[in-house]
Amino acid sequence: MGATKTDHFTAEQNELAVIAKALGHPARIAIMEYLIKVDTCICGDIVNELPLAQPTVSQHLKELKNAGLIKGNIEGTAICYCINEPGIEKIRGFFQHITDHLDKKRKECC
Amino acid sequence: MGATKTDHFTAEQNELAVIAKALGHPARIAIMEYLIKVDTCICGDIVNELPLAQPTVSQHLKELKNAGLIKGNIEGTAICYCINEPGIEKIRGFFQHITDHLDKKRKECC
DNA sequence: TATTTATATTGCAATATTACGATATAAATT
């Protein structure tokens, strides 16, 4: 095969995987970090910041947007991108969940 | 092309991407959730839990272990897997960083 | 030591991702 068996998992699991996958590339981590730093920017700023061509950056932005991690507003000829808080909270909740369990049990594994 | 330009990004960015990528598959999210629930288990338990063949589960476990999200201890003929806290803290720190910035600025994007 | 039990590795086909040149789109400016 090669295709992920998406239908065998819950919507929640698939949604979390989509968000995590969106962050599973150093360029997209770099974009997120840059967005944190500058708060808001346009695609061209990122093209100047990263060693990637414009279509590649555009594609990465699309994936981050699709995963709900960023949002973009049209501003003249440009599109203004920034972090989308609900998306961040979604994945952060997953890690909080894990940490809560680890704190509660506080046991050395196997 | 097709290969990720890993060398153009920082070690930190690449490490975070590896962790996120490891979680970028519903089966691996499901494995993490199962591990949270049962605290510790062997590969065979996961094979019984998920709709995937043994080699596939073994492969997913390898990726999670490689990313530092889980660890495994040999226990007779079986290998006992559980969550690796430092790996969780690493990626959780990234989201904490984002959340801290969002809280501080509290501004509607563009 | 032969068998059982549990997991890992290999090999391979199907599919997905990455990157970018070329091109399209769309709003602003001249």
Place this chain on the structure above:
DNA sequence: AATTTATATCGTAATATTGCAATATAAATA
């Protein structure tokens, strides 16, 4: 209206991932 500015989409080559059958490994047990 032609040009500029900024981004998106298309097409495509290179590479990576997913999933599993077959097989290998390795410790425990009979």
